[in-house]
Amino acid sequence: MAYLYLSLSVLFSVMFGQCLRLGQRFGTGVLTVGAANYVVAAAISFAWFFFSTPDIHEEVWQGGRVLAFASVINGTCYFLNMLLLLAAFRYAGVGVTVAVSSSGVLVTMLASWLFRKAAMSPELLFAIFMMVPTMFLFRPREHRESTQTSFRGDLALVGCFFLNGIILEVHRWANRSLPVHALDAYQAILFTVAAVEACAYVLIKRIRIAPADLGVGVLLGIFNALATLFIFQTLTQMRSIVFFPILSCLTIVGNTVVARALWKERPSRKQYVGLASAMLIVVLLYRSDWRRQSLIAPAGQTQPAQVAPAPTNDTP
Numbered sequence: 001m002a003y004l005y006l007s008l009s010v011l012f013s014v015m016f017g018q019c020l021r022l023g024q025r026f027g028t029g030v031l032t033v034g035a036a037n038y039v040v041a042a043a044i045s046f047a048w049f050f051f052s053t054p055d056i057h058e059e060v061w062q063g064g065r066v067l068a069f070a071s072v073i074n075g076t077c078y079f080l081n082m083l084l085l086l087a088a089f090r091y092a093g094v095g096v097t098v099a100v101s102s103s104g105v106l107v108t109m110l111a112s113w114l115f116r117k118a119a120m121s122p123e124l125l126f127a128i129f130m131m132v133p134t135m136f137l138f139r140p141r142e143h144r145e146s147t148q149t150s151f152r153g154d155l156a157l158v159g160c161f162f163l164n165g166i167i168l169e170v171h172r173w174a175n176r177s178l179p180v181h182a183l184d185a186y187q188a189i190l191f192t193v194a195a196v197e198a199c200a201y202v203l204i205k206r207i208r209i210a211p212a213d214l215g216v217g218v219l220l221g222i223f224n225a226l227a228t229l230f231i232f233q234t235l236t237q238m239r240s241i242v243f244f245p246i247l248s249c250l251t252i253v254g255n256t257v258v259a260r261a262l263w264k265e266r267p268s269r270k271q272y273v274g275l276a277s278a279m280l281i282v283v284l285l286y287r288s289d290w291r292r293q294s295l296i297a298p299a300g301q302t303q304p305a306q307v308a309p310a311p312t313n314d315t316p
Contacts, residue, residue, distance in 0.1 A: 002237035005230050009247060012227035014254035019223060021263065023216040032209045034082045035202050036217020037224055038195035044225040045188035052184055070174040071186050075193025077167050082198065084159040091153030099135040100157045102252060105244045106131055107165020108172060112241040123288040124241070127281045131245055134281060137274030138252050172240045175232065183232050191225070242285050249278040 023033050088097040109128055112118035174186050202209070235243055253275055259265040267275070 002234055005234040006238070006243070006246065009227055009230035009234055010250045010254060012223045012230060013247065013251040014258060016220060016223040016227055017251065017255045018258055018262065019216060019219045021259065023220075026212045026216065028213045028216050029207060029210065030086055031082075031198070031202055031205075031207055032213040033217045033220060035195065035198035036214050037220035038078070038191055038198050040218050040221025041225040041228070042188060042191035042195045044222065045184070045191050045229075048225075048229065049184040049188045052181070066174065066177045067182055067186055067189070070170050070178075071189035072193055074167055074170045074174075075190045076197065077163055077170070078190070078194040079197040079201070081160065081163045081167065083201075084156050084163060088153060088156035088160050092157055096136075097157065097160060098252075099138060101160040101164050102135045102248050103132050104161045104164025105168060105248050107162060108168040108244060109241050111165075111169055118239070118241050121288045121291060123284040123291075127245060127284040127288070130277060130281050131248075134249070134274055134277040135252070137270050137277060138256065168240070168244055171231075171235070175235050175240075180236065183236075184229075187225075187228055187232065191228075242288065246282050246285050249281050253278050 023030070085097060085101065088100075106128065109131075113120055175183065178186060231247070256267055256271060256275060260267060
């Protein structure tokens, strides 16, 4: 089931990315789209929570402090990440921002290695080494020649890198610390916090909301909620240090392929090299995880490791 959940999380993450691309085509307002996205994702997540646990068991509220703290922290990180991405897009360009933000997965990978003493095979170490250059190979051609990274742009990029890493690490911690049924509540509260903060920001700034913004926001919210749900399902069965980079690589590869077919965007030679490098990373990580499972349990008795979730997306 782990690979089925992995495939679904990649699928919905790619659909989320393509909806963002659709919003760009329609010239929608990113802040209003983001707010609508969080509202819809929160509604779907709460509906799933009550549907999946019709009798709200006491175990859902066990460790209530962890549930509340992780939800509020990551909900706020989602909202702040949206603002930093907008700033980074403006100062540094879309290509660099996506590459740097996607590389944030290294934060939780290195934390697993340095602080939790996660086992590191040669394949895993090599995959980690390849992550950053691979993300930058996917950088698209910037259409604005005047785009230059200013000091503010540098700060925004650093913020995107670490915020994405923090989001993934808090997901991992919540997944390890909370009962299984509480993860649905965690997802619902997380999106609610992000929705409240994003809507408050839109109201305070008096940003006009167009019908197209709501339409794209609803689609984004649906795909965001589903992607997050299947990310959590996958990470109860696969190590985060393996899953996070696989998800990042396959999502970028999927978006590149779909953009070629749907939007007629031809990848450059550099991006084709990035595709090959990303697939090599995925193969190495699969091989590393398979070897680990074959070593820790007898054939037919492999026990999945409970690990932690994360957005994906590059843009929650």
